[in-house]
Amino acid sequence: MNSSPWWKEATIYQIYPRSFFDSNGDGEGDLPGITSKLDYVKSLGVDAIWLSPFYTSPNKDGGYDVANPRDVDPRFGNLEDARELITQAHRRNLRVIADIVPNHFSDQHEWFQAALKSKRGSKERGRFHFYDANEDGTPPNNWISLFGGPSWTQVEDGQFYLHLFDSTQPDLNWENPEVNADFEKTLRFWIDLGVDGFRIDVAHGLIKEDVLTNHPDPQGLSNALRLDVAMDSDERNALLLTVPYFDRQGVHEIYRKWRKLFDSYTGREIMAVAEAWVHPPVNATRYVRADELHQVFNFDLLTAEFDSDVLFDVVERSISLNATVNALPTWALSNHDSPRVASRIGDEQARALALFVFGLPGSAYVFAGQELGLPDGQLQDSDRQDPTFFRTNGAIKGRDGARVPLPWGGDTKPFGFSTAKPWLPISQSWKDFTIENELADPKSSLHLYKNALELRKEFLVGAGGITWLESSQHGHKSDSLLSYSRGAITVVMNLSDSTKECDAEGKLLIVSGGTVDARDGKKVIPARSTAWFLT
Ligand code: NOJ
Secondary structure, three states, X not given: OOOXXXXXXXXXXXXXXXXXXXXXXXXXXXXXXXXXXXXHHHHOOOOEEEEOOOEEOOOOOOOOOOOEEEEEOOOOOOHHHHHHHHHHHHHOOOEEEEEEOOOEOOOOOHHHHHHHHOOOOOOXXXXXXXXXXXXXXXXXXXXXXXXXXXXXXXXXOOOEEEOOOOOOOOEEOOOOHHHHHHHHHHHHHHHHHOOOEEEEOOOOOOOOOOOOOOOOOHHHHHHHOOOOOOOOHHHHHHHHOOOOOOOOOXXXXXXXXXXXXXXXXXXXXXXEEEOOOOOOHHHHHHHHOOOOOOEXXXXXXXXXXOOHHHHHHHHHHHHHHHHOOOOOOEEEOOOOOOOOHHHHHOHHHHHHHHHHHXXXXXXXXXXXXXXXXXXXXXXXXXXXXXXXHHHOOOOOOOOHHHHOOOOOOOOOOOOOOOOOOOOOOOOHHHHHHXXXXXXXXXXXXXXXXXXXXXXHHHHHOOOOOOEEEEEOOXXXXXXXXXXXXXOOEEEEEEOOOOOEEEOOXXXXXXXXXXXXXXXXXXXXXXXXXXXXXXX
């Protein structure tokens, strides 16, 4: 028996339920749709699925506006469908991670509705952040929402409530013990239904400080917190050190309590991964101290350039910082909040980077569609649904491009995703990206992922740390090659636009693109490509 917990070096497949597969012909994916495709998911060689929210929600922020965290939204099915999904996943030895959203509720949650009907100072308002207006009628402070516009919305009696995201997502007051009690109930509810872990949304945001104090540069801060706003990195880093509502010490007390709850399920190995965008990077390690959570997302690869120095720094920093708390890193190239990696850095580069990352110690997260090499969907403004687009009056296009439904098969859009018009349009140009097509093509991105994940399991899971062979600080100091060895495998990535020779020894196991040649005892790695060798 493997004594290592299942999540430690797992590959976890993120499913955005609305975009995965529509089983009932309403143009939106649903839970039975996911269940019906679990054989496909299993065939990828992943260990677990992470489901983005499917709870009762008015869907103002893609389900991250939860109106009832202990029920399923009818657009996705019902609780029986959730139970069946979990049962069928477990039957295939796939673990299930649910997404929990503790920073805020939807304004349609019964607590918020009760707060609206109650007086200032009431118990009902005390579950959120309600404050009086300033004397001049302005909001209690000048914070700007992460989706643009003010962080405060006024209610009928003149009080304001805080929302770091959309105005339909009131922030919860975690100083109020009722809030934690309710979330512990929710955690138990899903664990009892069978889930194996949680992805914790905005895990760094629950505790606020200085709620009545203005920030000296609220717009700068809001820009610094956005991946889609370009900014000088020194300026960004300086601003990120001044966020009054993220990464406060109090959040760790919450996760220590939750850890006890998880561990009370003996024999279950319940895990949790924190979505914590914190600065400086060393702070992320606090979330994975032995008595807190199990993993924390490393978001650096969502924005990193395809550059050997940048990638070396990201990998080295993440491995070494996590080691200080005896944790392993996580790696993610795409998710539902950021541009798809193939669009961001290029198709071949995305394949090369995936193969590079699959060799590393820790957990790899794969966003559904990434295995196909999908680009971002091309959308008209009239198609967009992301609140960011609306709250910035269209200045920021938002995240819908990464959320376009998956193309399953056939020659015409929507490529088997639905029998109806999909909730976001799928372009006819995705014909070559369908799962059916890629399954038939041994050189496809899909086959690369399947083969790589199989080899990862066979040779790399549990193989310990890496030894750098090529970087600007190792080996021949080439700025085109990054290479490490781990266990019996040597991984070489050529980032340049021409072939490069390297000293790697052993038998070629897999290459992300092109053909590896041998010349004068050296291996010749194709441009923009990664290869694994078995020594
Ligand atoms: C992070 C989620 O990933 C994102 O989709 C959501 O909009 C915000 N948190 C607010 O819940």
